[in-house]
Amino acid sequence: MKRILLIFIVFSVFSCQISRKDNIRKIVQEWQGKEIIIPTDITFKCLGRDTIFTDLWSKPFKLFTYIDSIGCTSCQLGVLEWNTLIDSCFQQHINVGFIFVVYSSDFKRFDTEVRFHEFDYPIIYDFKNQFDKLNHFPPTPYRTFLLDKDNKVQLIGSPINKPTLWELYKKTISESH
Numbered sequence: 357m358k359r360i361l362l363i364f365i366v367f368s369v370f371s372c373q374i375s376r377k378d379n380i381r382k383i384v385q386e387w388q389g390k391e392i393i394i395p396t397d398i399t400f401k402c403l404g405r406d407t408i409f410t411d412l413w414s415k416p417f418k419l420f421t422y423i424d425s426i427g428c429t430s431c432q433l434g435v436l437e438w439n440t441l442i443d444s445c446f447q448q449h450i451n452v453g454f455i456f457v458v459y460s461s462d463f464k465r466f467d468t469e470v471r472f473h474e475f476d477y478p479i480i481y482d483f484k485n486q487f488d489k490l491n492h493f494p495p496t497p498y499r500t501f502l503l504d505k506d507n508k509v510q511l512i513g514s515p516i517n518k519p520t521l522w523e524l525y526k527k528t529i530s531e532s533h
Contacts, residue, residue, distance in 0.1 A: 380498075389508055412454075416529075419500070423458045424485075448526075450526060504532075
């Protein structure tokens with residue numbers, strides 16, 4: 357009986373891993389080359405204040421991340437990690453824009469967190485959840501994309517704390533020039 361139980365547990369663990377890999381593969385196939393639709397009515401804020409940021413749209417590549425109000429919004433954003441990555445891009449002259457879109461149930465609290473961490477890069481505040489309504493984003497860990505000049509998905513996944521993925525992002529960006 358113990359042997360049968362052990363075989364069942366091992367089989368269950370392996371089938372979950374296979375199922376997870378198939379799910380990731382399906383998401384990548386669905387989103388590869390898909391255009392992210394940008395609503396016309398958007399509000400950029402920097403440190404909680406309205407701002408205008410038109411330079412972003414002309415970049416040959418954009419690193420787009422969508423954060424919703426499920427869980428800790430500021431934790432999902434990862435302000436400190438993004439600051440490090442953005443600084444690295446400026447220092448290495450990597451020509452990429454960063455698009456942060458936040459849909460939150462508590463923008464006031466989010467503003468406080470952003471100011472506390474001195475994250476001074478513009479963030480799009482999606483008050484009406486227009487981005488998700490237009491694009492139907494995949495589950496949370498797959499909501500960061502490398503977009504080309506036409507806003508089409510080239511790569512999927514957050515490069516934060518993933519050096520191998522960040523190297524792939526940089527390679528993709530540099531090969532286009």
